Amino acid sequence: MVKNDKKGKHPQRALNKPTETKLVVKEETELLVFLLKNIPNKSRNDVKVLLRDRHILLNEKPVTQFNYLLKPDQTVTIRWKKAPEEQKYKGLSIVFEDAHLIVIEKQEGVLSIATEKQKDNTAYSILSSHVKKQHPANRIFIVHRLDRETSGLMLFAKSERIQKLLQESWNDTIEERTYLAVTEGTVEKEEDTITSYLVESKALIMYSSQNPAIGQKAVTHYQVLRKNARYSLLKVNLETGRKNQIRVHAKDIKHPIVGDAKYGAKTNPINRLGLHAWVLAFTHPITKEKLRFETEVPFKFMKLFE
Incomplete structure (x- = not known):
């Protein structure tokens, strides 16, 4: 006969509790809204603690942003035991x-x-x-x-x-290399591609040229994620990986990255360069497994757009 513990809970039930729960997203929604709808008997604070303590995973990577935008057919995993x-x-x-x-x-x-x-x-x-x-x-x-x-x-x-x-095999191996850039001013074009040939000066500063004979070809794709009267948040994808490429191209479109005095910035609202390597996805050179890593958006970046 199994006895209840001092708090009156049946120990066998604890043993049977699943270590994780997987949920499939049916429609586009924010992560916190999705979790509150799909986790019974958990308060808003309970769910925020799960997020804070990295118990919530998307595609097997911890997510802590409560307003992360989910897409249909993604799988959200709730790991009930704390991960290492x-x-x-x-x-x-x-x-x-x-x-x-x-x-x-x-x-x-x-x-x-x-x-x-x-x-x-x-x-x-x-x-x-x-x-x-x-x-x-x-x-x-x-x-x-x-x-x-x-x-x-x-x-x-x-x-x-x-x-x-x-x-x-860099160009074939790397499937996604995405940055976040906070730039000065309101970027007018919602998305664009910048192409130039980068040259390094004697002062070790990179600059753009349209002459392929003197520089290395650099191609940068960007999309505006958020903007206000003072700043823009850009999602930037690199087609090439040249020295200071994003910083030079941001200067070229007259919206230098905040905190980047070297390339023309006049402001430094977050006391750092507004550039973050956000996503890295590649094929493992040995196992051939598809690997994708995504970091949190720096809090200082988002604070500028509240």
Whole structure:
């Protein structure tokens, strides 16, 4: 005979409670609205706690934005047991790792790789120490870079072979590389493509030319997500990945990225560069699995549009 516990609850019921619940989205709606409708006996505060503590997943990735817009046929997973924490270091967190790759989310202010002036506390040095804890002979290889003041997703390889596989097949391997950019002023065109040839000056500043003989072709697609009288929030997709490409092209359309004095910005309302590597989707070079990572929209970005 099974006895009830002190609170009068039947222990067997706790054992039978599912570890997760999957729900299919039928119509476009905000995440919080969907959860309140589909999770019985949970208050608004209960659901917000689930979101805050990363119990809600979309396509197996935690989502914490209560107003995230869901699309039909997406699957929302409620994980009732707390998932293991992402491995965090000062300045970055590891969001995916296997025998071949590491995907991180880098904070603004962190260098991708060492310079003559700074050797330590870079994304590269932090990850190098991380893999050497697993085995002293382990090494890390950078696949692409983000500017120091740009936050968001970066991909690293765990061997030179994987690094070469990714870099040599970059255009075929990378399926989506999406940034968020906060620019000065109201961008009039709702969407557009900017094409130019980027050249680096002696002062190490990139600029656009229309002469293919002197620069590298750069193609940037953008879509306006939000705007007001002072700022615009752009979703930016890169067709090419040139140095400072988004920053130069934002200047070219006379809407420089906030906080980017190097490329013409006059304001810095969020005390950082308004550029974030939001989504990274690619085919795994070994397993051929389709991987997609999406970070939260920086709170400071959205605050400008409230």
